[in-house]
Amino acid sequence: MTAAIKKIGWPRMIISVFLLALFISCPFAGVNYQFAITDVIGRFGMNLVLILSLVPMIQAGCGLNFGVPLGIVSGAFGAVCSIELNATGLFGIFTAMVIACAFAFVIGFLYGFILNRIKGDEMIISTYCSFAFVGFMCMAWVRLLPFKNAILIYGYGGNGMRPQVPLSENWAQILDKFLHFKIGPIIEVPVGMLLFGALCCFCMWLFFRSKLGTAMTAAGSNPEYARAAGVNVDKMRLVSVVMSTTIAAIGMIVYYQHYTFVQLYMTPMNLMLPTVAAVLIGGAALRKATIPNVIIGTFLYQGITTVGPMVAGSAFADIADALRLVISNGMILYALTRKEHR
Amino acid sequence: MNMDTDNSVLRFENVGKSFFGNRVLKDISFSLDKGHILGLVGENGAGKSTMMKILFSMDDIRDTGGFEGAIYLDDKKLNFSNPMDAINAGIGMVHQEFSLIPGFTATENILLNREFTKKSVVSTVLGKKLSTLDRHKMNLSAKEVIELLGVNLEPDMLVSDMPVGHKQFVEIAREVNREKVRVLIFDEPTAVLTESEAEILLKALRKLADRGVAIIFISHRLHEIVDICDSVLVLRDGELVKNVTKEENYTVQDLAKWMVGRNVENKSSARKKVLENENDIVMEIKNLWVNMAGELVDDVSLSIKRGEFLGIGGLAGQGKLGIPNGIMGLAEAGGAVTFNGRQFALNAPKTALDLKLAFVSEDRRGFGLLLDEPIYWNVTFSAMQVMNKYLKRYVGLRLRDDKEMRQTAQKYIDSLEIRCVSEKQKVRELSGGNQQKICLARAFDLEPEVLFVSEPTRGIDIGAKSLVLQALRRYNEENGVTIVMVSSELEELRSICDRIAIISDGKVAGILNSSEASEKFGLLMAGLSAEKEGA
Ligand SMILES: Nc1ncnc2c1ncn2[C@@H]1O[C@H](COP(=O)(O)OP(=O)(O)OP(=O)(O)O)[C@@H](O)[C@H]1O
Ligand SMILES: [Mg+2]
Numbered sequence: 010m011t012a013a014i015k016k017i018g019w020p021r022m023i024i025s026v027f028l029l030a031l032f033i034s035c036p037f038a039g040v041n042y043q044f045a046i047t048d049v050i051g052r053f054g055m056n057l058v059l060i061l062s063l064v065p066m067i068q069a070g071c072g073l074n075f076g077v078p079l080g081i082v083s084g085a086f087g088a089v090c091s092i093e094l095n096a097t098g099l100f101g102i103f104t105a106m107v108i109a110c111a112f113a114f115v116i117g118f119l120y121g122f123i124l125n126r127i128k129g130d131e132m133i134i135s136t137y138c139s140f141a142f143v144g145f146m147c148m149a150w151v152r153l154l155p156f157k158n159a160i161l162i163y164g165y166g167g168n169g170m171r172p173q174v175p176l177s178e179n180w181a182q183i184l185d186k187f188l189h190f191k192i193g194p195i196i197e198v199p200v201g202m203l204l205f206g207a208l209c210c211f212c213m214w215l216f217f218r219s220k221l222g223t224a225m226t227a228a229g230s231n232p233e234y235a236r237a238a239g240v241n242v243d244k245m246r247l248v249s250v251v252m253s254t255t256i257a258a259i260g261m262i263v264y265y266q267h268y269t270f271v272q273l274y275m276t277p278m279n280l281m282l283p284t285v286a287a288v289l290i291g292g293a294a295l296r297k298a299t300i301p302n303v304i305i306g307t308f309l310y311q312g313i314t315t316v317g318p319m320v321a322g323s324a325f326a327d328i329a330d331a332l333r334l335v336i337s338n339g340m341i342l343y344a345l346t347r348k349e350h351r
Numbered sequence: 352m353n354m355d356t357d358n359s360v361l362r363f364e365n366v367g368k369s370f371f372g373n374r375v376l377k378d379i380s381f382s383l384d385k386g387h388i389l390g391l392v393g394e395n396g397a398g399k400s401t402m403m404k405i406l407f408s409m410d411d412i413r414d415t416g417g418f419e420g421a422i423y424l425d426d427k428k429l430n431f432s433n434p435m436d437a438i439n440a441g442i443g444m445v446h447q448e449f450s451l452i453p454g455f456t457a458t459e460n461i462l463l464n465r466e467f468t469k470k471s472v473v474s475t476v477l478g479k480k481l482s483t484l485d486r487h488k489m490n491l492s493a494k495e496v497i498e499l500l501g502v503n504l505e506p507d508m509l510v511s512d513m514p515v516g517h518k519q520f521v522e523i524a525r526e527v528n529r530e531k532v533r534v535l536i537f538d539e540p541t542a543v544l545t546e547s548e549a550e551i552l553l554k555a556l557r558k559l560a561d562r563g564v565a566i567i568f569i570s571h572r573l574h575e576i577v578d579i580c581d582s583v584l585v586l587r588d589g590e591l592v593k594n595v596t597k598e599e600n601y602t603v604q605d606l607a608k609w610m611v612g613r614n615v616e617n618k619s620s621a622r623k624k625v626l627e628n629e630n631d632i633v634m635e636i637k638n639l640w641v642n643m644a645g646e647l648v649d650d651v652s653l654s655i656k657r658g659e660f661l662g663i664g665g666l667a668g669q670g671k672l673g674i675p676n677g678i679m680g681l682a683e684a685g686g687a688v689t690f691n692g693r694q695f696a697l698n699a700p701k702t703a704l705d706l707k708l709a710f711v712s713e714d715r716r717g718f719g720l721l722l723d724e725p726i727y728w729n730v731t732f733s734a735m736q737v738m739n740k741y742l743k744r745y746v747g748l749r750l751r752d753d754k755e756m757r758q759t760a761q762k763y764i765d766s767l768e769i770r771c772v773s774e775k776q777k778v779r780e781l782s783g784g785n786q787q788k789i790c791l792a793r794a795f796d797l798e799p800e801v802l803f804v805s806e807p808t809r810g811i812d813i814g815a816k817s818l819v820l821q822a823l824r825r826y827n828e829e830n831g832v833t834i835v836m837v838s839s840e841l842e843e844l845r846s847i848c849d850r851i852a853i854i855s856d857g858k859v860a861g862i863l864n865s866s867e868a869s870e871k872f873g874l875l876m877a878g879l880s881a882e883k884e885g886a
Contacts, residue, residue, distance in 0.1 A: 226724075231720070240736055296723075
C-alpha cells in the first residue's frame with residue numbers, strides 16, 4: 010500500500026484526491042459540472058503542448074525551463090505576424106506556426122548558447138533571460154515593429170499594439186473546430202486541438218527513442234558518461250534548448266487559437282510558473298520527465314486551477330489567481346527542495 | 352544476553368532486509384567490542400553495504416520499507432530516523448561511493464556539517480577544543496587529522512583536483528574527525544587506494560582502534576582483513592555463514608572458501624597464444640603529455656604490439672592513469688599517437704571511439720555509469736552511439752531497439768555473472784562490484800581493437816576477480832584484441848600481462864616481462880633504474 014503510494018508519489022496522490030473532491034462538490038456549490046468538464050478539457054488541450062515543451066531541456070540536464078516565456082513570446086510574434094499578413098484559416102495558423110518556429114529557433118539558439126556558458130545555474134539565468142527578453146519585446150510591441158494592421162494597433166490614433174489582439178478574423182479556434190463534437194447540450198470536445206496535442210506527444214516520444222534522443226537523455230543523466238561515449242554534451246544541450254523554445258512557440262499558437270486572443274506585453278511571464286509547476290505535479294524530476302508526466306501533470310494542474318476557483322468562487326470572491334499561485338509555487342518549492350539522488 | 356557486556360558497543364539481533372521481495376539479508380546477529388576491528392567479507396552483492404546502510408540508517412533503507420530485527424548501541428535499542436541521528440550517536444561511515452563536495456577544499460569537506468557536533472571537532476581523538484570555526488582553526492584541525500592518518504595531503508586543494516586515492520583519505524578524515532565517534536564503518540576504503548596508501552590507512556585504523564573506537568572494515572583484499580581484524584564475519588547470499596576471531600588463525604584461502612562456499616583456486620593458466628608478429632605495432636605513443644588532476648603524464652613514449660596484453664603499473668600519482676584518459680580524450684593531452692600507422696587527433700573522445708578504441712575508466716561513477724538508467728542502457732549505450740548498433744528502421748525512422756538491447760545485456764549478465772533482479776534494474780541499485788562488471792560489459796560491446804582498462808578489478812570480490820581477469824584474457828586470446836590494463840596491483844598485472852610498463856614521474860621508467868623478478872619492478876617503481884628493455 011505505502012509502496013504503491015510511493016510509486017505514484019504523495020503530491021500526485023493528494024492532488025488527484027483533491028480534484029476528485031472538487032468535482033464531487035460541484036453540485037453542492039451550485040456549479041454545473043458539465044461546464045466544469047468542458048473547461049477542464051479545453052484548458053488541458055490548450056496547455057498540453059506548451060507543457061510538453063519542457064521535456065527536452067529537462068532530459069538534457071538543463072533543468073526546468075524558466076525560460077519558457079522566450080518560446081511564448083516567439084509564439085506571440087508568429088501570431089501577430091500572421092494577422093499583419095491577413096493570413097486566415099488553416100493557412101493562417103500555419104503561417105503563424107512557421108514564423109513562430111523560425112523566430113523561436115533563432116532565439117532558442119542564442120538562449121542555448123548562454124545556458125551552455127553557465128552550467129549549473131540554468132534555472133536562475135533562464136529566469137533572468139525571460140525577464141530581459143519579455144521586457145525587450147514590450148518595447149518592440151510598442152514601437153519597434155512596423156505593423157500597420159488595424160486589428161493589431163490601438164484604435165484611436167495612439168501607437169503601439171493592443172495588449173489583447175483578437176484572432177476572430179483570422180484563425181480563432183481553428184483546431185478546436187476540427188472534428189469537434191458535443192456530448193449533451195453543454196460538454197464540448199475540441200477534437201482537433203486534442204489530436205494535435207497527441208500528435209506532438211507522439212513525435213516527442215519517437216524523438217526520445219531515436220539515437221539523438223537517447224544521447225540527449227544520457228547527457229542529462231550523466232554528462233561525463235555521455236562525453237566518454239563520444240556524445241557532444243554541449244551540442245545536446247543546445248539542441249534541447251532550441252527544441253524546447255520552438256515547441257513552446259507552437260504550443261502557444263495552440264493556446265491562442267483556443268483562447269481566441271493573442272496576449273502581448275508582460276503576460277508571457279504569467280505562464281512561466283504554471284507551466285513548470287504542471288510538469289512537476291505530473292511527477293517529473295529536475296532531470297527526468299516523461300510524456301505521461303506531462304499528460305498527467307497538465308490534467309491535474311489545469312483541473313485544479315479551473316474547477317477549484319469555480320467551486321470556491323461560489324463561497325468567496327475571486328480566488329482563482331491566489332489558488333493558482335499557491336499551487337504553482339508550492340509545487341516548484343517541493344520539487345526544488347526534494348532530496349534528489351545525484 | 353550475558354556476554355561481557357562491559358566491552359560490547361554494538362550488537363545486531365536477527366537483522367534482515369529485503370528490497371521489494373528480493374531478500375538480501377537474513378537473520379544477522381553478532382556483537383562488536385570496543386577497540387576491536389571487525390572484518391566484513393562476502394561476494395559482490397552478498398549484502399555487506401546493505402548491512403552497514405541499515406546501521407547508518409540511510410535513506411535507501413527507509414525508503415524501501417526499513418529492516419527487520421534490532422540493533423543495539425551500548426545495550427540501547429537504536430531507533431534512528433536518519434543518518435544525522437547515527438552521527439550524533441557516534442557512528443561514522445565512509446561510504447563505498449564518495450560523498451564529497453567537489454568544489455570544496457579538503458579542509459572544508461573534512462569539517463563539513465560540523466554544526467551537528469557543535470562544540471569541538473578534533474576533541475576525542477586529539478583532545479583539542481575548537482569553539483569557533485574560523486578558517487585558521489579549520490585548517491589546523493584538518494591538518495591534524497590528516498597527520499593522524501599519516502598521509503601526504505594538501506588541505507587547501509580542491510577535492511575535484513585530487514586523485515581518487517586522496518579523495519578517499521579526505522572522506523576518511525571527515526569521519527574520523529568527529530567528536531565522540533564510537534563506531535566507524537569503512538566500506539571498502541582501500542579499493543581505490545594503492546597498496547602503499549592502503550598500508551597507511553590500515554595503520555591509521557589500528558591507531559583509532561587503540562583509542563577505543565570500534566571499527567567495521569569491509570574489503571575484498573582479504574589479506575588486509577587477515578592482517579588487521581580482530582574478528583571476521585563472512586556473508587554469503589545475505590546469510591552470516593561464519594563468525595571467526597583472530598585466535599582461530601584463518602587464512603585468506605579459508606575466507607575465500609567460506610565466502611563462495613567452495614574452494615577457490617587462484618589459477619593463472621599459462622598463456623596459450625603467442626604473438627603472430629612481434630614487430631607489428633598497433634599503437635605508437637610518442638611524447639604524450641596529459642593534464643589530469645593528480646595523475647600528470649609528462650612525456651610518455653610507448654609502442655603497443657598488436658594482440659598483446661600490456662600492463663601499465665606504477666605508484667599512485669605517477670601518471671599511469673593519465674595515459675588511457677589522455678588517449679581516449681577524457682583529459683587534456685598532447686603529443687603524437689598513431690593507431691595502425693595513422694596519427695589521430697587527441698582530446699576528441701568520439702575520434703578515439705570511432706577508431707575502435709575503448710576504455711573502462713577507473714572513475715566508475717563519473718565516466719562509467721548512468722546510475723539512474725537501467726542496466727541494458729548502460730551496457731549498450733556506447734555501442735549505439737558509436738557503431739549505430741541497436742537501431743532499427745520503422746517506416747523510415749531509425750529508432751532504438753529496446754528488445755535487442757535487453758538481449759545483449761542479458762548475455763553479459765550471464766557471462767559475467769552480474770547479480771541483479773533483471774536487465775531493467777537501475778544500475779544505482781546494484782552492488783559496487785556488479786557495477787564494475789557493467790562497465791566491462793559496455794566496453795566489450797564496443798568490439799574494440801584496442802581496449803584500455805583501468806583498475807578493472809577494483810571493488811570486486813575474489814571469485815569475480817578471476818572471472819573478470821579470465822574474461823579479459825579470453826577476449827584477448829580469442830578475439831585478438833589488444834588489451835592495455837592499468838592497475839595499481841602489481842601482482843595482478845604480473846599474473847595476466849605479457850609485458851608491464853612501469854610509470855614513474857610521468858614517464859616510462861622501464862618495460863619488463865611479467866616473469867622478471869619482483870625486485871626489478873620495485874626498483875623501477877621507485878624510479879631508480881632508467882634501464883629500458885622491451886620484451
Ligand atoms: N536500493 C536498492 N534497491 C534494490 N536492490 C538493492 C538496493 N540496494 C542494494 N540492492 C541489492 O542488494 C544486494 C546487496 O547489495 P550490497 O550493496 O549490500 O552488496 P555488497 O555486499 O556491498 O557488494 P559489493 O562487494 O559489490 O559492494 C545486491 O544484490 C543489490 O542489487
Ligand atoms: Mg558494497
